[in-house]
Amino acid sequence: MNKTLILIECKDEVGLVALISRVLANHNLNITAMREFVDETADRFFARIECSGNDFSEEELFTTLQSGLPQPAEVTINPNPEKRIMVLVTKEYHCLADILVRDLFNTLGGKVCCVAGNYDSLRPFTEKFDIPFHYVTHENKTKQEFEKELLQIAGSCQPDYIILAKFMRILSPEFVDQYKGRIINIHHSFLPAFVGASPYRQAFERGVKLIGATAHFVTSNLDEGPIIVQRIIPVNHTFGVSEMVKAGKEIEKAVLSRAMQLVFEDRVFITGNKTIIFE
Amino acid sequence: MNKTLILIECKDEVGLVALISRVLANHNLNITAMREFVDETADRFFARIECSGNDFSEEELFTTLQSGLPQPAEVTINPNPEKRIMVLVTKEYHCLADILVRDLFNTLGGKVCCVAGNYDSLRPFTEKFDIPFHYVTHENKTKQEFEKELLQIAGSCQPDYIILAKFMRILSPEFVDQYKGRIINIHHSFLPAFVGASPYRQAFERGVKLIGATAHFVTSNLDEGPIIVQRIIPVNHTFGVSEMVKAGKEIEKAVLSRAMQLVFEDRVFITGNKTIIFE
Amino acid sequence: MNKTLILIECKDEVGLVALISRVLANHNLNITAMREFVDETADRFFARIECSGNDFSEEELFTTLQSGLPQPAEVTINPNPEKRIMVLVTKEYHCLADILVRDLFNTLGGKVCCVAGNYDSLRPFTEKFDIPFHYVTHENKTKQEFEKELLQIAGSCQPDYIILAKFMRILSPEFVDQYKGRIINIHHSFLPAFVGASPYRQAFERGVKLIGATAHFVTSNLDEGPIIVQRIIPVNHTFGVSEMVKAGKEIEKAVLSRAMQLVFEDRVFITGNKTIIFE
Amino acid sequence: MNKTLILIECKDEVGLVALISRVLANHNLNITAMREFVDETADRFFARIECSGNDFSEEELFTTLQSGLPQPAEVTINPNPEKRIMVLVTKEYHCLADILVRDLFNTLGGKVCCVAGNYDSLRPFTEKFDIPFHYVTHENKTKQEFEKELLQIAGSCQPDYIILAKFMRILSPEFVDQYKGRIINIHHSFLPAFVGASPYRQAFERGVKLIGATAHFVTSNLDEGPIIVQRIIPVNHTFGVSEMVKAGKEIEKAVLSRAMQLVFEDRVFITGNKTIIFE
Structure with a gap:
């Protein structure tokens, strides 16, 4: 099973972990490790998520996350590993x-x-x-x-x-x-x-x-x-x-x-x- | 808004974070900090979740989680703080x-x-x-x-x-x-x-x-x-x-x-x- | 055998360790531990010396050291231990x-x-x-x-x-x-x-x-x-x-x-x- | 002025620091840094001495120390620096x-x-x-x-x-x-x-x-x-x-x-x- 790394940075909001994990589940991705943090001073949410699963379209996932998250949002899927x-x-x-x-x-x-x-x-x-x-x-x-x-x-x-x-x-x-x-x-x-x-x-x-x-x-x-x-x-x-x-x-x-x-x-x-x- | 602390320990399975975060959202709880880990040798999932929100029944949440998680599962909600x-x-x-x-x-x-x-x-x-x-x-x-x-x-x-x-x-x-x-x-x-x-x-x-x-x-x-x-x-x-x-x-x-x-x-x-x- | 602690601070000069250890030997004191350091910027010599031996006059030892060391010198013998x-x-x-x-x-x-x-x-x-x-x-x-x-x-x-x-x-x-x-x-x-x-x-x-x-x-x-x-x-x-x-x-x-x-x-x-x- | 490094290991005895520093002074050597320790369990004295001074015979110094120290003694003068x-x-x-x-x-x-x-x-x-x-x-x-x-x-x-x-x-x-x-x-x-x-x-x-x-x-x-x-x-x-x-x-x-x-x-x-x- 492939490993997928997802980096997220967006405005903070109630329910972000639920939102993100639902999107990932809908794309057949299983979260194996997730770390997140809210910078309260800046009102920004940050997450680094490792998933397994390879039955998904990277573009679709990107679009769904990028448009579904509170703006401004920055989503990166599988950044250059080297x-x-x-x-x-x-x-x-x-x-x-x-x-x-x-x-x-x-x-x-x-x-x-x-x-x-x-x-x-x-x-x-x-x-x-x-x-x-x-x-x-x-x-x-x-x-x-x-x-x-x-x-x-x-x-x-x-x-x-x-x-x-x-x-x-x-x-x-x-x-x-x-x-x-x-x-x-x-x-x-x-x-x-x-x-x-x-x-x-x-x-x-x-x-x-x-x-x-x-x-x-x-x-x-x-x-x-x-x-x-x-x-x-x-x-x-x-x-x-x-x-x-x-x-x-x-x-x-x-x-x-x-x-x-x-x-x-x-x-x-x-x-x-x-x-x-x-x- | 009240703080709620949830401790979870259960058999590991695909989709646990999504499952748990959906349950919490259904009980009007917003995850503010979440840490989880899978002990692969033991095939066990562990999570410590801090939430905000006070419009929920602790018993209902407990029952939903305890029965919905892969068994054997152990759920603790708001353990004695002192x-x-x-x-x-x-x-x-x-x-x-x-x-x-x-x-x-x-x-x-x-x-x-x-x-x-x-x-x-x-x-x-x-x-x-x-x-x-x-x-x-x-x-x-x-x-x-x-x-x-x-x-x-x-x-x-x-x-x-x-x-x-x-x-x-x-x-x-x-x-x-x-x-x-x-x-x-x-x-x-x-x-x-x-x-x-x-x-x-x-x-x-x-x-x-x-x-x-x-x-x-x-x-x-x-x-x-x-x-x-x-x-x-x-x-x-x-x-x-x-x-x-x-x-x-x-x-x-x-x-x-x-x-x-x-x-x-x-x-x-x-x-x-x-x-x-x-x- | 009694323990004697001697603290020395004086102008630096060639031969100080030899000078001091000779004086101590003359007072029947055996050096059991000695630490010294020269602050070259300040041209000052510092030493902390632990000795054993109890067959000596503290006043005589003090006078011999205080007057024999390069000035200005500061000698302390057996400072208040508490x-x-x-x-x-x-x-x-x-x-x-x-x-x-x-x-x-x-x-x-x-x-x-x-x-x-x-x-x-x-x-x-x-x-x-x-x-x-x-x-x-x-x-x-x-x-x-x-x-x-x-x-x-x-x-x-x-x-x-x-x-x-x-x-x-x-x-x-x-x-x-x-x-x-x-x-x-x-x-x-x-x-x-x-x-x-x-x-x-x-x-x-x-x-x-x-x-x-x-x-x-x-x-x-x-x-x-x-x-x-x-x-x-x-x-x-x-x-x-x-x-x-x-x-x-x-x-x-x-x-x-x-x-x-x-x-x-x-x-x-x-x-x-x-x-x-x-x- | 040359630097001289002297390593000494010998049976412990009263007055060793005085003895050694007197020998060094007699060979026109000035101690710039000295560290010593007695292993009481083994009844052995150890010292590492840095000196300045170049008006001395290494052989003579070695012989004087080696024969003057309590036996068994091991003296090393200026070990190979590289x-x-x-x-x-x-x-x-x-x-x-x-x-x-x-x-x-x-x-x-x-x-x-x-x-x-x-x-x-x-x-x-x-x-x-x-x-x-x-x-x-x-x-x-x-x-x-x-x-x-x-x-x-x-x-x-x-x-x-x-x-x-x-x-x-x-x-x-x-x-x-x-x-x-x-x-x-x-x-x-x-x-x-x-x-x-x-x-x-x-x-x-x-x-x-x-x-x-x-x-x-x-x-x-x-x-x-x-x-x-x-x-x-x-x-x-x-x-x-x-x-x-x-x-x-x-x-x-x-x-x-x-x-x-x-x-x-x-x-x-x-x-x-x-x-x-x-x-």
């Missing part, structure tokens, strides 16, 4: 390596179509994995020129998601708008603590006892986008900035990896500046 | 204190009806909280005699749950059977590591780098019942047995407290030797 | 209860001499434990008048440490100066995230995936003092503000308790705006 | 990939000299990193024959440490004896829970709420060697065996990586069946 991924990097290897290794062994939940870097130093490593590497320096260019080149590469790669794997340039609102809700960044602090530059130095100077990392969707406000995953590790007075950086890399890698997994499995919904995650 | 609790102790105060303080400030999610101890040492503390303390020594008695006294006290207290808050006697299968699925124990190790006596000594001798605690339902097999909550804390070579005991008390208290909260909010189902927890 | 504690509260019971229970069972590492509250509501609970409760309202008073009353109570209690156990008033620099390095606060966020008021509301609105608590020494800058302990717990989209508050209380209590333990065992040194902790 | 590593694998890639990536970017704290596998499937991946891969099948061979081949490869690689990166064969006591205290294994459970085969299946059947991984030195008793690092991750009733396996891989990789880091930085001492770790 997302296309573009990775942006600067010089640090640890997140990129994690992505490329999983890509190679087919455990990423997506396929990397290309890597682009504003330095050329990660090219040899990337090419070991037979992934195209595009070197796009930001030097002697306006931000607009720099991003135009990146967008051209993205245009030929057609990624579902762009992953900022320690990409140390700030993207313009114009760039971000073109991939709204589809750019994921790893920030090397426990947001909202230590936004901006040198978070480990800030952490060292404040004398914190934990450091963290945050994977979030990128919006036009730096470090302000919807948070997907956060984790921390303990530190103590013996940690200088460089020890924090070193320990931080481990947690950055793990956090970004977990965020990608959740997003690529269509478990993450965005509502306003937050995420709903059906783990 | 469980009655009996606490058994020996000499250690930390779990008992946590329970009595929460009881006093009405954050336990239940009410303590009495405390019974096989030593008398926690009486003064218990009585500070105006809770009756029953001293039932195990000395110079058969296990049967000892338990008969406890059962008499339980009989007059009529607890929904019996909490073994560091109660260091092993209860007989006969005792356990009378409160099946309703006795919660805190074991001072990360089960199934270090079952039985002196788990911290065992942990010290094995040189583990983490110690833990496990809250579980009591069955007739010692330390083998369904696990509710487990947590750990790191230790290192500087921890002797007494440091482990001290650190362990903190985690024991937190684990038991969390387990009680989950159980008292009717979030925990037992399936075979495991728990399903709708957090 | 600190005197004054607790300030407002209305929340959870941290106070943790302190009073440990105090009663002699596991606090100190003795509570009194509790003062700017509301009277925790009096009955405090008095169950035979601890004096002083009600000092802040209403219709200047901050100076309010603090004068608190200082009078402190004056008769002579506390080694003042614990702000969810005390919701900000102390003036004048108050803080009188107990410099001896006031410990529990802040209900992971500092420096969410300083100031309503951190859980801030956390809810930011959509964080972890919430935390921070125990720190109080300085004249609000929420800016040296951090002693921080811990976090995961949250998700189902947590409203009140669920965060509830979950947060558990972590606040645990964090404050751990911080007190470390401070009362003389394991915490302050250097600038940070702590050095010899766990 | 360990030689041989990696044994079966079919799983995740731990190997972590090692090879760190090796490539010089953040492993050692250099991989070769990889050997009882299947050939990880050869292409290994060779991407220009590391020799030796395929040594265990099929149609006695354990003795199989291990003889591995020992020949080890003989030409001369590793300081052999890492069992998900190597699914049990090594004989004879093999282990040749690399006593120098073979590190990653076991996919929280030892001593779930020793032996299929720990995730065991964990699933027991219904635990946490799964873990353990890095330990290999001794002739399966899964009984000194533990270096343990960590856990929470699981719940929705985790089948395959989800546990998947989640477990993340923690296995992290735990093995941390254990290697600690061992390669000479922070780990073995005492009986335990480790002392100066983090």
Whole structure:
């Protein structure tokens, strides 16, 4: 029996679960797992439904749900199970390596179509994995020129998601708008603590006892986008900035990896500046 | 609008969510939160449903669900929101204190009806909280005699749950059977590591780098019942047995407290030797 | 054989460990555990030394160390092992209860001499434990008048440490100066995230995936003092503000308790705006 | 100024810190960081000392310490800072990939000299990193024959440490004896829970709420060697065996990586069946 995944986002209303489950039953679909949540502030209903059954028309089901649900509604049936991924990097290897290794062994939940870097130093490593590497320096260019080149590469790669794997340039609102809700960044602090530059130095100077990392969707406000995953590790007075950086890399890698997994499995919904995650 | 809580446990079958949500809609109930799970090994379906709506007959709803669901089925509508609790102790105060303080400030999610101890040492503390303390020594008695006294006290207290808050006697299968699925124990190790006596000594001798605690339902097999909550804390070579005991008390208290909260909010189902927890 | 605890803080210099261990050997003291750290930014050396041996003069040892170490130096031999504690509260019971229970069972590492509250509501609970409760309202008073009353109570209690156990008033620099390095606060966020008021509301609105608590020494800058302990717990989209508050209380209590333990065992040194902790 | 690392292990005795620090001072060495521990059960003293100073003879210092310390004593001055590593694998890639990536970017704290596998499937991946891969099948061979081949490869690689990166064969006591205290294994459970085969299946059947991984030195008793690092991750009733396996891989990789880091930085001492770790 085939598995069908249905994602629903619509205005909240009394009786939605009954409505949806009746529609699914009418299409010979049996709910095997269902998660739903109402964001009361936004008056929005979100659901992720796994069904079994293959005796139904996807178009009919889509039309029935899309038109029957309180508007505005957004229905997705069987989203692409293997997302296309573009990775942006600067010089640090640890997140990129994690992505490329999983890509190679087919455990990423997506396929990397290309890597682009504003330095050329990660090219040899990337090419070991037979992934195209595009070197796009930001030097002697306006931000607009720099991003135009990146967008051209993205245009030929057609990624579902762009992953900022320690990409140390700030993207313009114009760039971000073109991939709204589809750019994921790893920030090397426990947001909202230590936004901006040198978070480990800030952490060292404040004398914190934990450091963290945050994977979030990128919006036009730096470090302000919807948070997907956060984790921390303990530190103590013996940690200088460089020890924090070193320990931080481990947690950055793990956090970004977990965020990608959740997003690529269509478990993450965005509502306003937050995420709903059906783990 | 009133809140209604419905717990369902029945044989699994295609279309259960649709069936249940239709029944609820017919009784003017709107699902506000629903969690369900199928234990495939046991072929059992479990659901915890929160609804709003007050224009319905509880008896009618119960009968419709109980008779309409695949058998054997067990339906509970609006379980007692404030469980009655009996606490058994020996000499250690930390779990008992946590329970009595929460009881006093009405954050336990239940009410303590009495405390019974096989030593008398926690009486003064218990009585500070105006809770009756029953001293039932195990000395110079058969296990049967000892338990008969406890059962008499339980009989007059009529607890929904019996909490073994560091109660260091092993209860007989006969005792356990009378409160099946309703006795919660805190074991001072990360089960199934270090079952039985002196788990911290065992942990010290094995040189583990983490110690833990496990809250579980009591069955007739010692330390083998369904696990509710487990947590750990790191230790290192500087921890002797007494440091482990001290650190362990903190985690024991937190684990038991969390387990009680989950159980008292009717979030925990037992399936075979495991728990399903709708957090 | 007696145990001797020696705390040293002085200007850093080559050969300090050799110097100190020679002095101790000359006084027939055998080092059983030694922890030291150099804060290079501040050019300061810190050590906590446990020794065995009882055939020495404490005054002579003190004089030899104090005069022999690079200046400025601060030497403490056998600090008071049972600190005197004054607790300030407002209305929340959870941290106070943790302190009073440990105090009663002699596991606090100190003795509570009194509790003062700017509301009277925790009096009955405090008095169950035979601890004096002083009600000092802040209403219709200047901050100076309010603090004068608190200082009078402190004056008769002579506390080694003042614990702000969810005390919701900000102390003036004048108050803080009188107990410099001896006031410990529990802040209900992971500092420096969410300083100031309503951190859980801030956390809810930011959509964080972890919430935390921070125990720190109080300085004249609000929420800016040296951090002693921080811990976090995961949250998700189902947590409203009140669920965060509830979950947060558990972590606040645990964090404050751990911080007190470390401070009362003389394991915490302050250097600038940070702590050095010899766990 | 040069850094000197000194490792000491000897019979415990009064005055050892004074003795050692005097010897170091006599050799113009300044202690910058010192950690020591006495295993009272074994009556052994362990120390890891970092010094600055370069005006001394390593041989003289060694002789003075080795002969001056209570016997039996073991002194190591400036151990090889870059360990030689041989990696044994079966079919799983995740731990190997972590090692090879760190090796490539010089953040492993050692250099991989070769990889050997009882299947050939990880050869292409290994060779991407220009590391020799030796395929040594265990099929149609006695354990003795199989291990003889591995020992020949080890003989030409001369590793300081052999890492069992998900190597699914049990090594004989004879093999282990040749690399006593120098073979590190990653076991996919929280030892001593779930020793032996299929720990995730065991964990699933027991219904635990946490799964873990353990890095330990290999001794002739399966899964009984000194533990270096343990960590856990929470699981719940929705985790089948395959989800546990998947989640477990993340923690296995992290735990093995941390254990290697600690061992390669000479922070780990073995005492009986335990480790002392100066983090």
